[in-house]
Amino acid sequence: xxxxKIVATIGPSTDNKEKIKKLxxxxxxxxRLNLSHGDHYYHRNLINLIREVDKTVPILIDLCGPKLxxxxxxxxxxxxxxxxxxxxTTKKIIGNKDIVSISYKNLDKKINKNDLILLDxxxxxxxxxxxxxxxxxxxxxxxxxxxxxxxVNIIGKNxxxxxxxxxxxxxxDFGIKxxxxxxx
Numbered sequence: 001x002x003x004x005k006i007v008a009t010i011g012p013s014t015d016n017k018e019k020i021k022k023l024x025x026x027x028x029x030x031x032r033l034n035l036s037h038g039d040h041y042y043h044r045n046l047i048n049l050i051r052e053v054d055k056t057v058p059i060l061i062d063l064c065g066p067k068l069x070x071x072x073x074x075x076x077x078x079x080x081x082x083x084x085x086x087x088x089t090t091k092k093i094i095g096n097k098d099i100v101s102i103s104y105k106n107l108d109k110k111i112n113k114n115d116l117i118l119l120d121x122x123x124x125x126x127x128x129x130x131x132x133x134x135x136x137x138x139x140x141x142x143x144x145x146x147x148x149x150x151x152v153n154i155i156g157k158n159x160x161x162x163x164x165x166x167x168x169x170x171x172x173d174f175g176i177k178x179x180x181x182x183x184x
Contacts, residue, residue: 006027008030011037030059031060047180060180061171061180061183065168066161067152068107068151068159071148073095073146074096078096079097080145082141086100086138087135087136090105090135099135107159108131110159111131112128115127116128116154120151124143
């Protein structure tokens with residue numbers, strides 16, 4: 001019995017029968033579905049596709065977890081220009097190049113002017129210039145492409161975030177209904 005396992009994440013670049021078959025042939029032991037991206041409909045189709053190819057390969061769903069995240073954009077992504085203003089709001093909205101929602105409801109009460117905010121694993125850098133009406137107004141220090149549900153880090157702040165978020169609970173129920181093998 002081998003002690004090392006190969007876990008492969010299935011997503012848009014590998015979500016067809018031929019690629020799944022090839023991954024199994026190359027030695028994949030477990031398929032991982034990242035529930036931070038896509039919806040239950042998309043992931044249910046992936047689960048069915050994997051099981052069509054090989055019912056014996058275990059499926060793992062990876063929960064979003066308590067990470068701070070931005071919401072979704074009208075066209076799934078935007079390009080943020082250095083020097084422009086960009087607003088993070090605790091209101092539930094569909095975002096655009098000027099504004100996006102954020103998952104932490106009290107962020108406007110926990111942040112201060114001049115705080116630095118990193119988006120998408122630090123690829124995008126913002127500086128807080130003002131806070132009003134549940135919104136954090138920022139100036140873009142380092143711009144770039146930003147897509148749906150990317151992570152948010154606040155430099156130098158300890159925020160109390162619940163260990164299990166509502167989306168995780170919904171995703172656990174989804175995993176149970178779909179009879180996945182592992183939940184991470």
